[in-house]
Amino acid sequence: MNGPDAASYLDRMVSNEVEALEVGASCEALLLTPKARVIATMVVWRRGADAFLLLTEPGAGERIARELLRSRFAAKCEIALEEHSSVVVLGATELATDRHTLPTLDYGVPAVELVDEEPPDEATLVEEPELERLRILARTPRLGRELDDRVMPAEAGLEERAISFTKGCYPGQEPVARLHYRGHPNRGLRVLALDGHELPAYDAELTLEGKVVGRVTSAAPDPEHGVVALAYVRREVPGDATLELPDRPARQLRL
Numbered sequence: 001m002n003g004p005d006a007a008s009y010l011d012r013m014v015s016n017e018v019e020a021l022e023v024g025a026s027c028e029a030l031l032l033t034p035k036a037r038v039i040a041t042m043v044v045w046r047r048g049a050d051a052f053l054l055l056t057e058p059g060a061g062e063r064i065a066r067e068l069l070r071s072r073f074a075a076k077c078e079i080a081l082e083e084h085s086s087v088v089v090l091g092a093t094e095l096a097t098d099r100h101t102l103p104t105l106d107y108g109v110p111a112v113e114l115v116d117e118e119p120p121d122e123a124t125l126v127e128e129p130e131l132e133r134l135r136i137l138a139r140t141p142r143l144g145r146e147l148d149d150r151v152m153p154a155e156a157g158l159e160e161r162a163i164s165f166t167k168g169c170y171p172g173q174e175p176v177a178r179l180h181y182r183g184h185p186n187r188g189l190r191v192l193a194l195d196g197h198e199l200p201a202y203d204a205e206l207t208l209e210g211k212v213v214g215r216v217t218s219a220a221p222d223p224e225h226g227v228v229a230l231a232y233v234r235r236e237v238p239g240d241a242t243l244e245l246p247d248r249p250a251r252q253l254r255l
Contacts, residue, residue: 003050015029024047038149061081152175
């Protein structure tokens with residue numbers, strides 16, 4: 001996104017304060033429906049005074065561009081899709097200053113994301129299953145797994161990471177603020193440990209004493225627990241309760 005109105009327009013459309021970002025800085029933000037359902041997650045990177053790059057999940061770029069173009073009206077900015085590659089470097093908080101690096105909290109360990117750059121020579125390749133395991137243990141929601149049109153940001157634990165409660169209006173702000181100040185989410189993301197090695201199906205039901213209390217959204221092999229999983233579980237369920245899948249128990253982990 002580029003143009004003299006890029007900063008002010010983007011600030012009116014996403015959940016976090018982006019107009020105040022310094023050049024080179026970044027923040028997490030959400031694009032929401034008017035009812036505060038998650039359309040897409042993104043990292044907003046201010047590349048210049050009037051230039052922003054919105055980094056998002058593969059496949060979400062077209063939806064973001066479409067939503068921003070639809071609401072642009074008279075704002076003087078250009079919105080276009082760009083293709084970029086990125087590499088996550090675990091265990092690093094910063095790299096050489098000439099690299100395009102952005103901090104990431106997705107994996108629960110110090111990490112940076114390199115945009116259109118090769119990883120350092122000393123970096124060790126981490127396979128996708130291990131990244132997924134770390135993401136699950138960090139309770140980081142992912143678009144298409146934990147995040148879809150059924151989910152509000154507070155349920156996914158995104159309030160602290162991607163929402164400002166002091167900025168101006170944006171689509172979905174009213175229900176987000178109402179839930180934050182006057183209520184609480186009825187469910188939240190919890191990490192589960194499952195015996196065995198078979199991964200549960202997406203949306204597999206979790207029960208407690210015969211009553212459905214949640215659903216599994218992601219799972220990955222784990223050397224200590226067999227399988228770790230992310231699941232939405234109702235708020236009233238005790239954190240030490242053992243839940244049940246159709247084929248095995250699911251222990252809740254306190255991380």
